[in-house]
Amino acid sequence: MNKTITLKINNKTITTEENSTKRLLDFLREDMDITGPKEGCGEGECGACAVIIDKELVNSCLVTIGSVQEKEITTVEGLRGTKQFDILEKCFAESGAVQCGFCTPGMIMAAHALLSKIPKPTESDVREGISGNLCRCTGYNMIINGILMAAKRGDGLW
Amino acid sequence: MVDGYFPSTFEEALKILNEKDVVIYAGGTDLMVRNKNATSLLPTFNDDLLYIGNLKELKEIKESTNDLEIGAACSLSSLLIEKEIPEILKEAIRQIASPAIRNMGTLGGNICNASPAGDTLPVLYALDAKLKLTSRNSSREVNIKYFILGPRKTLLEKKEILESIIIPKAEFNKLYYQKVGSRKASAISKLSFVGLAQVKDEKVKDIRITLGSVAPRIVRIKEAEDILVGSNLKDIESKMGDVKKMYSKEIVPIDDQRSTAVYRKIVALRLIQYFLNIEIRKELGI
Numbered sequence: 001m002n003k004t005i006t007l008k009i010n011n012k013t014i015t016t017e018e019n020s021t022k023r024l025l026d027f028l029r030e031d032m033d034i035t036g037p038k039e040g041c042g043e044g045e046c047g048a049c050a051v052i053i054d055k056e057l058v059n060s061c062l063v064t065i066g067s068v069q070e071k072e073i074t075t076v077e078g079l080r081g082t083k084q085f086d087i088l089e090k091c092f093a094e095s096g097a098v099q100c101g102f103c104t105p106g107m108i109m110a111a112h113a114l115l116s117k118i119p120k121p122t123e124s125d126v127r128e129g130i131s132g133n134l135c136r137c138t139g140y141n142m143i144i145n146g147i148l149m150a151a152k153r154g155d156g157l158w
Numbered sequence: 159m160v161d162g163y164f165p166s167t168f169e170e171a172l173k174i175l176n177e178k179d180v181v182i183y184a185g186g187t188d189l190m191v192r193n194k195n196a197t198s199l200l201p202t203f204n205d206d207l208l209y210i211g212n213l214k215e216l217k218e219i220k221e222s223t224n225d226l227e228i229g230a231a232c233s234l235s236s237l238l239i240e241k242e243i244p245e246i247l248k249e250a251i252r253q254i255a256s257p258a259i260r261n262m263g264t265l266g267g268n269i270c271n272a273s274p275a276g277d278t279l280p281v282l283y284a285l286d287a288k289l290k291l292t293s294r295n296s297s298r299e300v301n302i303k304y305f306i307l308g309p310r311k312t313l314l315e316k317k318e319i320l321e322s323i324i325i326p327k328a329e330f331n332k333l334y335y336q337k338v339g340s341r342k343a344s345a346i347s348k349l350s351f352v353g354l355a356q357v358k359d360e361k362v363k364d365i366r367i368t369l370g371s372v373a374p375r376i377v378r379i380k381e382a383e384d385i386l387v388g389s390n391l392k393d394i395e396s397k398m399g400d401v402k403k404m405y406s407k408e409i410v411p412i413d414d415q416r417s418t419a420v421y422r423k424i425v426a427l428r429l430i431q432y433f434l435n436i437e438i439r440k441e442l443g444i
Contacts, residue, residue, distance in 0.1 A: 020162035021161065021162060021200050021207060023190070026197070026198050039197055042194060042197065044187060044255070044258070050258055053261075056233075057258040057261060058262055059259065059262075062190045062191070064183070064186060064201070064207065066161075066162040066207065066209055067186055067209055067212075110258075113257070131256050132255065132343060
């Protein structure tokens, strides 16, 4: 049985002796002080804890740290400073996609994962892309507009 | 305190499984919900985890003349982009949960979880899928209909891993999938319906009908399918009453938080009727 676990989080390699069954969400928030991912439901329904692992959107509440060793984990903090984040941030703000803000980090990750796969999404692609993320403020249309706006402005970036 | 084993090969995983009491962990999307604990506390697993989700041997797709063999740890999303995967299976997968769950959840997990609402199950029953169950000393193939014994109960022995899912190739020109849920994303099925048929020369040459979430196990009635094979439109109409009666006997749903037994039964029987009357009729060109 391995004692240490190696994780690559936001381009940093981290080794830890934490229990391998610890949820990635708890490890990020409590051990790493990376508080972008939020705990909403804790069972994969709400997407507030979404991160990107090896280019795929994943709910960090549903994976143990043992299962994601050696993989590239990106949280919203890791996206910050990139051109893609700049565009998403501005478009979310302009379209009114952020109200209480609790779902926003997950929405940004879902949007980034979607645009990385489909750089020019249709509205229904966007709806599908964020279908695992709940928002109780906006009614979704503003978020969808924000993502479509980002796709347009970020033409060629994703 | 429980911890985890990280085998680097399938062989090694089988060896660990042979010697230790472990929980097999592939994608984790069902296990983590079932073992959910309060925030910041470890999940409530009673045994060490055996991580098999990253094993290359379990992530392959092999095609032969007669079969398609899918590694049990292939993620659901990964199957959506594979050309060889039958369209009806893709259709069911597209309606499972949400993108983030499909990225982690595996086909093998959906089977071994053995939920009556497992959305790939009706498709795999309809396609006559076989499961390759492997332990350190042996390997066997079992038809999926014998594998699932009831809710959460399977034939899988303690020292066995579901290695791959083998789908025999078959031609169908009518594919119909319907999932009935409370909303589009992240819905657990109230019921689901799969209809496959090969229609040629105005006759039904092959037909498969399966239903999920309407009984402890997936419903598929070979005798009813046999009655329908060889039928033209008129025959189907005259056989409809008998066929529906056969299904009605096997469709024994329950009331739960998602739906009621009455609703499930009515919708299930109507879907059978719709498939036979409307969908098949379209294919017969009338």
